[in-house]
């Protein structure tokens with residue numbers, strides 16, 4: 001375990017990974033090319049044998065400051081939650097390992113966060129955004145949920161479930177995350193920030209189905225956990241549920257994940 005507090009990073013970029021050796025280098029290159037705000041990358045993996053780890057170990061040290069975060073549980077949601085627990089920067093971005101096209105948005109998202117927002121979401125469903133290549137059922141549910149929730153005044157942004165989202169330190173230090181499935185952490189943090197009465201913002205973003213590897217998204221298994229947060233969002237406006245109903249983090253909240261500096265990591269023998 002290493003202390004992850006001694007970093008000058010203004011943005012900690014949390015990336016859940018599952019065998020992403022074919023994608024991760026172009027993602028790290030995209031950060032190096034486009035992000036001017038000091039940042040650090042937290043690679044959040046499940047298995048010691050994950051092929052992403054040797055790939056990032058070989059990445060030039062002068063191009064990225066990288067920490068490895070071992071998932072406290074299993075699956076992408078817990079991996080991200082583990083990364084959020086290890087993050088220390090004032091702004092924390094969740095970014096997917098098959099996305100090497102949104103990096104130009106990171107500095108503007110950081111500017112929006114510093115301007116007083118607690119969540120800045122990439123939005124696929126606004127002018128300039130795009131959502132391409134997902135299976136039809138996932139597309140239909142995602143678009144319907146986002147469209148209806150915006151128009152029912154559930155949330156003030158047009159994309160409720162995008163994982164590509166930046167969060168403030170204040171929000172991460174305040175809210176207890178209870179989601180366990182899919183990528184519901186992102187829906188939960190959005191609707192809780194809104195219920196707290198804190199500002200959320202959006203920026204047009206792109207989402208394209210991966211071309212390397214297979215999606216691990218399980219639409220039918222995860223639809224109910226997503227629906228819970230849909231109801232929660234409606235409860236804020238329509239049932240008058242206020243900030244006092246948002247479960248707060250306590251000092252004792254959650255175990256800390258194992259964090260390894262990339263220099264200290266060795267492949268399992």
Ligand SMILES: Nc1nc2c(ncn2[C@@H]2O[C@H](COP(=O)(O)OP(=O)(O)O)[C@@H](O)[C@H]2O)c(=O)[nH]1
Pocket residue numbers: 015016017018019020044045046071074075076079095096097098210214215216217
């Ligand atoms: N740690 C971890 N990361 C995962 C897991 N499944 C997916 N991911 C990561 O989550 C991100 C999005 O996964 P993907 O399968 O592309 O989902 P989709 O974009 O919704 O189709 C990628 O960075 C994956 O590597 C998992 O079981 N554990």
Ligand SMILES: [Mg+2]
Pocket residue numbers: 096098208209210215
């Ligand atoms: Mg994907």
